[in-house]
Amino acid sequence: MPELPDLAVVAEAFHVALVGRPVSGARAPGPLAVRGTPAELESLVGQRLLAVHHRGKFLTFELDGDRLVFNPMLTGRFQLAAPAVPFPSKTAVVLSFGPRESPPPDAAKWTRGANWLPADGDPVEVRYRDPTQMGKAYLLPAGSNRPVPGLTDEEPGPDADDPELTLEDWRSRIRRHPGELKNLLRNQSFVAGIGNAYSDEILHAARLLPFRKRSSLAPEEVDELHAATRKTIRDAIEVLRARVPPTFEQQVRDFLAVHNKGGSACPRCGTRISQVKAGGFVTSYCRGCQR
Ligand SMILES: [Zn+2]
Incomplete structure (x- = not known):
């Protein structure tokens, strides 16, 4: 199951690879994993990605107005791929991103010049797959108060690597x-x-x-x-x-x-x-x- 170290690295890598790009497509081949309506999923298209971050075992995509939060549970995994690469089996959610001008200024140091980064001018996709379908993707439109179990304000303690956990x-x-x-x-x-x-x-x-x-x-x-x-x-x-x-x-x-x-x-x-x-x-x- 993905734990904090796994998700911290995915968050840092997706942040540098994707921030600044517009969402050009949002699909749910495995709709059971999605908490939200098809219209809410479709409304992600056209929004720009502002940040990717993690909290505990949750991964969040912050868009222009909406948010998309993944809880991968036991078997949820993420893939970063060119659109021509076939989906892995049991893909539940696909987010397609268009080109951007430049990478974000707050990229994690270790990612600088990495050879796995997609070119700014190329489209790229994030695929979320989950063989057991236990994980969830929560669509949180701007202003929505749809609860994300395990991620409400009072629920999780500080992250295990939070510097404030003295x-x-x-x-x-x-x-x-x-x-x-x-x-x-x-x-x-x-x-x-x-x-x-x-x-x-x-x-x-x-x-x-x-x-x-x-x-x-x-x-x-x-x-x-x-x-x-x-x-x-x-x-x-x-x-x-x-x-x-x-x-x-x-x-x-x-x-x-x-x-x-x-x-x-x-x-x-x-x-x-x-x-x-x-x-x-x-x-x-x-x-x-x-x-
Ligand atoms: Zn020993």
């Missing part, structure tokens, strides 16, 4: 959550953007077991969890910036230390990594160096 804030927020650490990290109202894969990675980095209760942590372990969260997310974004474009639709996870690596050696202590599956979700951890 250690002090972390200590006070975590007090409200006494339960198991893996569930804590995946709880979007605690911090937003962490899912099944990066919760395993963060706990391995913090040397804490996933099923341990937060209420059992010593104060220095609470602090260690904060540091590990920041570092794990930051490092993953760095790796993905170099590895992901131009194939945004393939999730790169092979660099992770423990998640989905059950049976192989822990990169820190060499113990064989343990793996359990509950409710369809894999949890991977090391009995040798996590406690």
